[in-house]
Amino acid sequence: MTTPASRLAEARRLVVKIGSSILVDEGPGEVRRTWFEALCDDIARLASGGREIVLVSSGAIRLGRTLLRLPGGALRLEESQAAAAAGQIRLAHAYQESLARRGLTAAQVLLTLDDSEERRRYLNARQTMTTLLTLGAIPVINENDTVATDEIRFGDNDRLAARVAEMVSADTLLLLSDIDGLYTADPRSDAAASFIPEVRTITPEIEAMAGGAASELSNGGMATKLTAARIATGAGCRMAIADGRPVGAIAALLDGPGRATWFLPESTPLSARKKWIAGSLKPAGSLTVDDGAVRALAAGKSLLPAGVRAVEGGFRRGDVVEVRDSAGRALARGLVAYAADDARRIAGHKSAEIESLVGYRGRDEMIHRDDLVVDQA
Ligand code: GLU
Numbered sequence: 001m002t003t004p005a006s007r008l009a010e011a012r013r014l015v016v017k018i019g020s021s022i023l024v025d026e027g028p029g030e031v032r033r034t035w036f037e038a039l040c041d042d043i044a045r046l047a048s049g050g051r052e053i054v055l056v057s058s059g060a061i062r063l064g065r066t067l068l069r070l071p072g073g074a075l076r077l078e079e080s081q082a083a084a085a086a087g088q089i090r091l092a093h094a095y096q097e098s099l100a101r102r103g104l105t106a107a108q109v110l111l112t113l114d115d116s117e118e119r120r121r122y123l124n125a126r127q128t129m130t131t132l133l134t135l136g137a138i139p140v141i142n143e144n145d146t147v148a149t150d151e152i153r154f155g156d157n158d159r160l161a162a163r164v165a166e167m168v169s170a171d172t173l174l175l176l177s178d179i180d181g182l183y184t185a186d187p188r189s190d191a192a193a194s195f196i197p198e199v200r201t202i203t204p205e206i207e208a209m210a211g212g213a214a215s216e217l218s219n220g221g222m223a224t225k226l227t228a229a230r231i232a233t234g235a236g237c238r239m240a241i242a243d244g245r246p247v248g249a250i251a252a253l254l255d256g257p258g259r260a261t262w263f264l265p266e267s268t269p270l271s272a273r274k275k276w277i278a279g280s281l282k283p284a285g286s287l288t289v290d291d292g293a294v295r296a297l298a299a300g301k302s303l304l305p306a307g308v309r310a311v312e313g314g315f316r317r318g319d320v321v322e323v324r325d326s327a328g329r330a331l332a333r334g335l336v337a338y339a340a341d342d343a344r345r346i347a348g349h350k351s352a353e354i355e356s357l358v359g360y361r362g363r364d365e366m367i368h369r370d371d372l373v374v375d376q377a
Contacts (some may be wrong), residue, residue, distance in 0.1 A: 004260045008253050011172035013052045017161035020058040021178045022244040029066030031094050035247050042250035044102035052133040056141045056161040063087035084145030095140045107137040110144035113154050116163040119318040126167045162228035166235035169269035173232045176244025181261030184209055199263045233265040236272030278373045283322040285313020294325050297374050302365040308347040315340050332374040334367035
């Protein structure tokens with residue numbers, strides 16, 4: 001039987017979003033220590049099962065508010081930015097220290113909206129995060145609130161977490177919140193509200209249900225969680241909303257009796273990403289490859305610079321390009337790791353020569369296989 005426990009246990013690459021209202025207590029405005037230690041125990045337990053974990057943690061502004069002794073009530077933009085600057089370092093320290101005691105290395109990544117929406121920066125952020133995961137570290141991510149102004153902000157970490165899940169091709173996203181999931185109506189005001197354990201399609205009815213259940217303690221109400229669910233499931237990632245307030249909330253999900261609302265995708269992360277690449281509009285250029293590369297692509301391998309014979313077009317790094325065989329037939333599409341000028345310089349050369357040809361140590365692949373969609377012959 002598929003249960004919340006088995007769904008979470010199945011995760012191989014998991015993003016956990018931790019909301020401000022569960023991390024920081026309302027009174028002194030400090031990290032909830034006992035709760036936080038239990039969270040780090042849970043993270044260590046998940047990681048020891050061979051899972052790759054990414055944390056998206058809020059709390060910088062709330063912690064910074066305490067540290068800078070800012071008054072209650074709404075903060076002005078520059079006050080929030082100042083609070084984030086003071087609070088983020090506190091937040092990062094808490095993770096670094098508590099995870100280190102469990103033998104885990106935390107690595108801070110601060111993102112802005114552009115990092116997920118602008119293709120080149122998206123590729124950079126993706127590469128950095130997947131490298132951290134490969135090296136066994138736990139990326140601890142937040143929005144870069146000190147430089148992000150309202151127009152260029154995610155604003156809420158539910159959406160940021162979903163973008164991160166999309167970026168790293170995570171299979172599971174867990175939103176730990178101060179509500180335990182989606183109800184047919186607001187459970188605080190409607191006694192007839194019933195809990196929804198599973199959502200396969202986000203219908204207008206589901207959207208209407210999310211209307212009233214916003215939490216007053218954080219920016220992310222139910223509506224932002226649905227937006228996150230749409231992004232995550234669109235990227236082939238399942239998403240759960242669970243109550244993160246109890247001590248050991250993840251353990252409760254894994255061992256019972258924890259409950260969650262699960263949003264289930266139709267595809268897997270890799271197929272969703274490839275669909276996006278295949279469906280992209282006009283390619284910005286093309287690469288003509290030799291027969292060896294044609295065979296490598298057919299075998300599911302990456303395209304290396306050595307196999308590239310000619311480069312056409314004025315594309316930039318991260319653009320979609322078409323891959324052609326020597327007869328000019330289109331074989332594949334992919335996100336190219338080099339701008340056209342550099343691609344021309346390294347075409348036909350071994351990956352080990354890249355640095356001496358372009359002056360920096362770039363990627364070994366011209367197009368990585370995860371970024372490549374080969375046409376079915
Ligand atoms: N990035 C903000 C912070 O760390 C929080 C945004 C949110 O709670 O969704 O304080």
